[in-house]
Amino acid sequence: MLTFSIEEYQERVTQTKQRMAVEGVDVLIITDPANMNYLSGYNAWSFYVHQALVVFIDESQPYWIGRGLDANAARHTTWLDEEHIHPYADNYIQSMVRHPMDFVCDLLKEHKREHKTIAVELDAYYFTAQCYLRLMNGLPNATIVDGTNLVNWIRIVKSDTEIDYIKKAAKISEKAMQVAFDTINKGVRECDVVAGISYAQISGMEEYGGDYPSIVPLLPTGKKTSACHLTWTDETFNEGSPVIIELAGCHNRYHSPLARTAVVGQPTQELTKLGEVVVEGLNEALDTVKPGVTCEEVEAAWHDSITKNGVEKESRIGYSTGLNYPPDWGEHTASLRPGDRTVLEPNMVFHMIPTIDLGYIGMEISESFRVTETGYEKLADFPQELHVKPNIRLA
């Protein structure tokens, strides 16, 4: 069930160990499910219990640690041999006395690494404070340092196979957005529109299937468009109501996000103007993208564009994306925002999502793009405009 060649996984481990060497790290404990997948292939919905991948700088295979009943998932989805699959007993689960990180401590002691410099992902999803305290307690002679985003920064430049998966995801995102546009209408329930989006996301294309995106479709409507992370309700769409649709296609855990705004019936002049401002700013920012440009320079083009149009906006306008698991499809590395001096390189992939929120109404029109040798390539091909749905269904 490997989705990459063993050589590609091994190359990723080699890059990880090189970075560990630079940082003076002997052992890296990974709990971010995306990083676990990136190095080992591991892919199951088991991140609701503690699990880890442990990289020793002087060994070629990482160790998978997880719940006993997930060991077969590791056997099915990783390139690791049996000696590197270490399941813990079920009485470690949500126990008041035992913690899975105690089991990790035991593994490190068994391999005589308890005096080493050990990096952990201090601010990664699923690496709780208790994980940290248990490691500190169980390994009093270790030097524990921060390895947050160490693997994420390796993930930022994609291989050709990764780009292929992301492009496949982009086709799914187009299909899912089209379903949204086709079904949103006066009197239709929000939940029925999202059901259709989800069907398209998971079924995918005739040639290949879809995977679950790391974020469910977001669908704020009316005044709630100024609250962009709201999900749906079972209320029906009203005439004149704007709706933001943010979704992603996903294939083999790789994402291509896409956001658009639609309106049922005729938009107000204000909404139409807002759509034009966002599209203009989006494209002026996109047009700056090429290798050698920094993330903050891309954001500055957006900022100049909207300032010219009399709009202010504080939050970042984009982030690196690709492989991920819930709750996020962002990679937590480069952001398109002031102060981020990450230099763009070919095969970096970003979701540029420059929302404008006036407090009582919001607008999102986004693009996912790949940095090419000379500029950028849009991943999805979908009209960049406020989508007007004038043919309102007769009530």
Next chain:
Amino acid sequence: MLTFSIEEYQERVTQTKQRMAVEGVDVLIITDPANMNYLSGYNAWSFYVHQALVVFIDESQPYWIGRGLDANAARHTTWLDEEHIHPYADNYIQSMVRHPMDFVCDLLKEHKREHKTIAVELDAYYFTAQCYLRLMNGLPNATIVDGTNLVNWIRIVKSDTEIDYIKKAAKISEKAMQVAFDTINKGVRECDVVAGISYAQISGMEEYGGDYPSIVPLLPTGKKTSACHLTWTDETFNEGSPVIIELAGCHNRYHSPLARTAVVGQPTQELTKLGEVVVEGLNEALDTVKPGVTCEEVEAAWHDSITKNGVEKESRIGYSTGLNYPPDWGEHTASLRPGDRTVLEPNMVFHMIPTIDLGYIGMEISESFRVTETGYEKLADFPQELHVKPNIRLA
């Protein structure tokens, strides 16, 4: 957009403060999205950035803390007044210098709580090690103690409105499982079956819509049925292949999970027998359920039943469920397993999922149930058997 009365939220806060008093806690910092929702109503897909709800023992309203662009989501979904909604600036997001917990420290100092006993959810999702270290650093004079599961234990007994939502979710789970049974067939892709399940989950019923379950449909097939947390692929079903379907209905963030096993074509004798053993054990365990019985006594009935049938199994057979967010619909309190002496009370809700895994094949047939005054009530009404799909589609 409140899904409960303000009085119900206030009662929950009162119960939380009573428990804080027993534990000697002055301030409780909550990051578990389910606990945040339970006390405030807050409901948005924003838990991919740091956010918190802060309860002061001597104040009636908790404080919501989150990203600036999510403040409107707090205004739309909570019962909190404007003074209790505290958004942080966007430059706290995934920053190397600022952390949202610094902002929490500032709030506590502003309210002169920096010398108090402060409980945090040390082992909750999204309370990372970095969150803890930033609080320790920012509040050197505070006494920081463990409040993991403090609110979860209040959630374990449901109100009548909560039970109503869970029953609505159970109807959705029946509908979604029926879609799975109707569509699984030789030559059909796994992803197309899951797409249909997801449509049913989100669309819900004619009278009310569905919400996103905290876990996507799990659908291991063939030998992979011994790896119960695998998701789907785009491969097609083969004749003779077993498939496990684990899913939940969800309404207003309340879940009713359901698992079944099906087989395309005629099952082997072994698979048929395994189905009978699981159904017998499931019902013998269910028949012990009533107020006053402990969780471990319920599991013992299952254990006796399968031992009689010559099967051994180590992991727990169930857990408390209800309100939740990804990545789990379990509540992390009571488990049906040896050593858990939690006493059953009316309006507790559990998912009993006694899987058997032979290493090369697995079987799951589950029930969600409510503890009643005298016994139990099954939440979904769905045939308890290995589902045989003999009418194989002609290839």
